[in-house]
Amino acid sequence: MNKKVVVASKNPVKINAALAGMQKILPNVQFDVTGCDVPSGVSDQPMTTQETWEGALNRANNAKESEPEADFWVGMEGGIDKDEEGKMFAFAWMCVLDNNGNMGKGQTGVFYLPPKVQQLVEEGVELGHANDQVFNEVGSKQKGGAVGSLTFGALGRTEYYVQAMVLAMIPLVNPKLY
Template sequence: MNKKIIVASKNPVKINASLEGMQKILPNEQFEVIGVDVPSGVSDQPMTSKETWQGALNRAMNAKSEIPEAEYWVGMEGGIDKDEDGKMYAFAWMCVIDQNDAIGKGQTGVFYLPSKVQQLVEEGIELGYANDQVFNENGSKRKGGAVGSLTFGALGRTEYYVQALVLAMIPLVNPNLYPKE
């Protein structure tokens, strides 16, 4: 019987990353993945790690409320923050909730944004749209994302998210090592 994963997005990148991540950490399982649009409860462009995590958690919880019959609910939220020198970097948080309401949390690596992209984001433009403008792309956040543009496709957004999803699953696949608080 397939395990059902509810992904809190209809973005194909997030759906594919969820499936690939689950297949990596649970290779003997079969999955059915369903995407659902739910609110994040945070800004369209989260500007801190804390706000970004809250968006991922909210999305997973809202997905569970929307479709309660599943084994896993996944929320992903991309965000940006600044270092002590004021340079902007991007990352994403992953939240996975299981049937027992255990929560797994994983984060992607970070990468710095070019000053042109940073300037547009500071003017209030969401990272995906800023990326499209700077790199003359269209719909990049549903494809390779800023990470794909900046690495010339060497690392796409799906692959970038897969690792963080696997990391978020660690406490859920090792419940004896991570007792529920």
């Protein structure tokens, strides 16, 4: 039996990460994954952990509203925040809703941004565009993302998101525990 998954984005990184994460935690299930463009309800570059979470949650809810005939709806939102020293770090939140009314959430690890990227972001440039400028790339957020550029491809954006997707699925695959 195939499970239909709607990802609240047309970005292939997010679609592939959702599929890979679900396949890891539910290896005996076949998934049909599609993307849809829906608003996040937050700024293009979320600047706090809370705003980033709200974007992921809003995307999942908006995907469910847009395409109600599915088994799962996934919202992913990349964001940035600052530590107590004012150094900027990046991360992403995953929100997964199922057709039983349950919700799971997972967060990626964090990584720190170089000062040149931080400066551009503070000047209002979205992280993906700042990354492209600093690393002389084009469309990096549809590929390896900032994490891919900074790790020389050792960890790409898709792989980076997969673990957080698995974590977001925990309450959905263990409903009796939650």
